[in-house]
Amino acid sequence: MSTRLKDLREKRGRIVTDMRGLLDAAGGESRDLTAEEQERYDALFADQERLGEQISREERQQALDRRMAEEAVRSEQAPVHPAPESREDRANPTPDGAYRAAFARFLRGGTGALAGEELRALQAGADVDGGYLVxxxxxxxxxxxxxxxxxxxxxxxxxxxxxxxxxxxxxxxxADPADADWTTELATGGEDTAxxxxxxxxxxxxxxxxxxxxxxxxxxxxxxxxxxxxxxxxxxxxxxxxxxxxxxxxxxxxxxxxxxxxxxxxxxxxxxxxxxxxxxxxxxxxxxxxxxxxxxxxxxxxxxxxxxxxxxxxxxxxxxxxxxxxxxxxxxxxxxxxxxxxxxxxxxxxxxxxxxxxxxxxxxxxxxxxxxxxxxxxxxxxxxxxxxxxxxxxxxxxxxxxxxxxxxxxxxx
Structure with a gap:
């Protein structure tokens, strides 16, 4: 666990302890929370909820950072000139760096930003007449x-x-069959209709x-x-x-x-x-x-x-x-x-x-x-x-x- 995540969890834990302290104090006196205590409790709940969301975001970001680092390593290892595409490759376009770069150029400038070969590659397996690119x-x-x-x-x-x-x-x-029947050695039990x-x-x-x-x-x-x-x-x-x-x-x-x-x-x-x-x-x-x-x-x-x-x-x-x-x-x-x-x-x-x-x-x-x-x-x-x-x-x-x-x-x- 990163130091930031550890700090966030400890801070949230302290807030939850304060929340429970308010409830325990009221419970010990057999009464409901006062208006002031309820306001304080609501504020603490909102704080711990906010911290919980921060913790979730931090965990997602760390997972994303790991994925991006793995992707960067894969990109560096990818061949500059990929092998010729098979029919299966064209139905499921390749994710190599050149293909990704061409797709990024399409987003920036449309089909006019692409060379003929790039355009044909991006259109593989797509609805060309409808203008879709995969x-x-x-x-x-x-x-x-x-x-x-x-x-x-x-x-x-x-x-x-x-x-x-x-x-x-x-x-x-x-629906399950009905329970089995207790019967004799040669009998087969009743026919199931369930x-x-x-x-x-x-x-x-x-x-x-x-x-x-x-x-x-x-x-x-x-x-x-x-x-x-x-x-x-x-x-x-x-x-x-x-x-x-x-x-x-x-x-x-x-x-x-x-x-x-x-x-x-x-x-x-x-x-x-x-x-x-x-x-x-x-x-x-x-x-x-x-x-x-x-x-x-x-x-x-x-x-x-x-x-x-x-x-x-x-x-x-x-x-x-x-x-x-x-x-x-x-x-x-x-x-x-x-x-x-x-x-x-x-x-x-x-x-x-x-x-x-x-x-x-x-x-x-x-x-x-x-x-x-x-x-x-x-x-x-x-x-x-x-x-x-x-x-x-x-x-x-x-x-x-x-x-x-x-x-x-x-x-x-």
């Missing part, structure tokens, strides 16, 4: 990784690629975003147009996918874990017992944890909005111990009832009767399916009056919970 393979890999870093669900779920198919289908056991086999199908849906960049910035940006476009598109696609994977309707977009559906997680997996109409309670979290089979616990984790965590930080078990514990080691998340916890800004945070306020599950049973590679289109003339260039990013993705018993939703009574 980014170099390394560019696409970096973009997907940036999405992983910014989107909680992509880092937890199981992902599939379907470059040659319109959808991904998987057989499902919708077992049902079905299919889960995920069909990637189109997702697109358009951004505008000034011509001057493209010429002068120190980070280069490739990194600039990559960063902004990564953020825009990340936010949209995160919302859909959590609360999407499943109609023309992914089906979210917080959406009640017979095609995903039905209301039979909602647990409200122990909670009130406006608050999450310790008993409610206990009920939710034990509504999930123990076999799922090793990979299970909670997802809450930070407003929900603010309530949870005040909860104690029967022995007076706080059930929420902040992480103290690099790469480890905060825990709740012994299971890791993840925050998302797009998890539900309306505390009203019957609404969802959290979820516990094994997210390897949430499947994400991506189709083909991302495409980037440059719009040279559309924004010429404002001296800007447009870029359109497109991809196709779908997602859904495929096994509902692997999840349980925390619901208010």
């Amino acid at each position: 980014p170099p393979q390394q560019f696409v890999t970096e973009l997907i990784k940036a999405v992983d870093d910014q989107v909680v669900m992509r880092g937890l779920a199981r992902t599939f690629q379907v470059p040659q198919a319109a959808s991904l289908g998987a057989p499902s056991l919708d 077992m049902k086999v079905g299919k889960r199908e995920l069909r990637p849906h189109p997702l697109a975003k358009r951004i505008k960049v000034s011509q001057q910035l493209l010429r002068q940006a120190l980070i280069g147009p490739e990194a600039l476009v990559m960063g902004r598109l990564a953020y825009k696609f990340a936010v949209t996918q995160e919302k859909a994977f959590l609360t999407g309707s499943g109609a023309g977009r992914p089906l979210g874990v917080f959406t009640a559906s017979d095609n995903g997680i039905s209301t039979s997996r909602d647990v409200a017992t122990g909670n009130t109409a406006t608050e999450i309670r310790f008993d409610g979290l206990i009920e939710a944890k034990f509504a999930l089979k123990g076999q799922y616990w090793p990979r299970a984790r909670w997802i809450f909005h930070r407003d929900a965590v603010k309530q949870i930080t005040k909860l104690k078990d029967g022995e007076g111990q706080y059930i929420w514990r902040q992480s103290v080691r690099e790469g480890e998340p905060d825990t709740l009832l012994g299971l890791p916890m993840t925050l998302s800004e797009w998890a539900p945070n309306t505390f009203t009767t019957g609404l969802y306020v959290g979820l516990l599950g094994d997210f390897q049973h949430y499947w994400i399916v991506d189709a083909l590679s991302m495409q980037v289109q440059r719009l040279n003339e559309l924004y010429a009056e404002t001296n800007q260039v447009g870029f359109i990013g497109r991809l196709e993705t779908d997602g859904a919970p495929v096994l509902e018993e692997a999840f349980v939703r925390v619901t208010l009574a």
Whole structure:
């Protein structure tokens, strides 16, 4: 762990200790927090939340620094004149330095900035008539990784690629056979009528975003147009996918874990017992944890909005111990009832009767399916009056919970 990360974690730990001191003082006197104490507690909570975000950013930056250093080493070792392309190479363009340089020139100046050979290379396997160019393979890999870093669900779920198919289908056991029969040596038992086999199908849906960049910035940006476009598109696609994977309707977009559906997680997996109409309670979290089979616990984790965590930080078990514990080691998340916890800004945070306020599950049973590679289109003339260039990013993705018993939703009574 770096010195900066260590200092941030220690500072956050001291703030959490101060928060618990306020709660313990009020609890020892059998009273609620005073208005002044509540204001102080809220300020401390905001401080530790801010530090938690700084810790996450620092960890992501260190991971990015390591990847960039590895990439620099690979670039130095790459041959100046790559081997002749095969048909497979043209379907999946090479990530060599010359290809990346040509793609960067395309972002700066469009097709006019390219020589004939470079243009033909960039157009390999792309929709030439539509003006699309396929980014170099390394560019696409970096973009997907940036999405992983910014989107909680992509880092937890199981992902599939379907470059040659319109959808991904998987057989499902919708109902088990009935229990075996006690019988005699020569008998075969009764015929089973309970077992049902079905299919889960995920069909990637189109997702697109358009951004505008000034011509001057493209010429002068120190980070280069490739990194600039990559960063902004990564953020825009990340936010949209995160919302859909959590609360999407499943109609023309992914089906979210917080959406009640017979095609995903039905209301039979909602647990409200122990909670009130406006608050999450310790008993409610206990009920939710034990509504999930123990076999799922090793990979299970909670997802809450930070407003929900603010309530949870005040909860104690029967022995007076706080059930929420902040992480103290690099790469480890905060825990709740012994299971890791993840925050998302797009998890539900309306505390009203019957609404969802959290979820516990094994997210390897949430499947994400991506189709083909991302495409980037440059719009040279559309924004010429404002001296800007447009870029359109497109991809196709779908997602859904495929096994509902692997999840349980925390619901208010």
